[in-house]
C-alpha cells in the first residue's frame with residue numbers, strides 16, 4: 001500500500017528519479033485506440049510503428065489517421081492550408097506499419113498494447129515480446145478493465161511494466177490514467193508520466209485495480225441507469241435527459257453505453273462480477289444481456305438502446 005502511495009504522490013510532483021525519454025513507440029493493435037494513440041504520438045514528434053495482424057487492417061488504420069489529421073488541420077491551419085498539408089505529411093512520415101510484432105519491438109523505447117480485451121491473449125503477446133525487446137524497453141497496456149499486474153505476469157520485466165489508459169477518441173480526450181503495479185519502478189512510472197505530458201495529455205496516477213478511476217465509477221453508474229430503467233423508474237429517454245440537464249453530463253447513460261459498446265460494457269461487468277460476485281454494483285442486467293445476445297452493441301452495429309442509421 002505504501003508503495004502505491006509513494007507512486008501516486010510522486011506522480012503529482014516533479015521527481016528526482018531518472019526517467020527514460022521515449023522517442024520511438026511500437027503500438028500493437030491498430031483499432032480505434034491504437035490508431036488514435038499512434039496519431040497523437042506521431043503528431044508530437046515520436047516515431048511510431050503500428051502493428052496489426054494484416055496489411056489490410058493497417059492500411060485502413062493509416063487511412064483513418066489521415067482522415068482524422070485532415071479534420072484537425074482544417075481547424076488548426078484554417079488560414080494556411082499548405083502548412084496544414086505539410087503537417088499531415090510530416091506526421092504520416094513518423095508512422096510505419098508492420099505485421100511482424102517481434103521485428104517491430106527490436107529497437108523501441110515503449111511497447112504499448114491496444115489489442116482485444118482478453119487476458120490470455122495479452123499475456124501471450126507480452127510473454128513473446130519480452131524475449132525480443134531490448135532490456136530498456138518499457139511495456140504498457142491500454143486495458144480498460146484488466147489488472148496490469150495480471151497482464152505483466154507473463155514477462156520478466158515487472159519493473160518496466162505499467163498501464164497507460166487512454167480515452168476514446170484519443171486525439172480529443174485529454175486524460176491518460178497512468179498505472180503502477182506494486183512492481184513498477186519509479187523510473188518506469190516517471191517515464192510514462194512524462195510521455196503522457198509530451199503527448200499533450202493530462203495524467204492521473206492510478207492504483208492497479210480493475211477499471212482504475214474513470215471506468216470504476218462510470219461503468220457501475222451506467223449499469224445502475226439500466227437497472228433503474230428495468231425497475232420502471234423512467235424511460236431511457238427521460239433518464240438520458242435527466243442526467244444531461246440535471247447533472248450537466250454531455251451524454252446520458254444510455255447514449256454513452258451505445259457509444260462505448262454494449263458488448264464492451266457487458267464484458268467488463270462480467271469480469272468484475274466474477275471477481276466480486278456479491279458486489280451489487282456488478283450485478284447482471286437482463287436487458288443488457290438480451291441486447292448483447294441479439295448482436296445489438298450500440299452505434300457500431302447500428303442499434304443498441306437506440307437505433308442509428
Ligand SMILES: NC(=O)c1ccc[n+]([C@@H]2O[C@H](COP(=O)([O-])OP(=O)(O)OC[C@H]3O[C@@H](n4cnc5c(N)ncnc54)[C@H](O)[C@@H]3O)[C@@H](O)[C@H]2O)c1
Pocket residue numbers: 028029030031032033034051052053057101113114115116117118125142143144145165166167168260
Ligand atoms: N474503445 C474504447 O473506448 C477503449 C478505451 C480505452 C481502452 N480501450 C482498450 O483498448 C484496447 C483496444 O480497444 P479498441 O477499442 O481499440 O479495439 P479494436 O477492436 O478497435 O482494435 C483492436 C485491434 O487489435 C488487433 N489485434 C488483435 N489481436 C492482435 C494481436 N495479437 N496482434 C496485433 N494486433 C491484434 C485487431 O486486429 C484490431 O485492429 C482494449 O484493451 C480495450 O479495452 C478501449
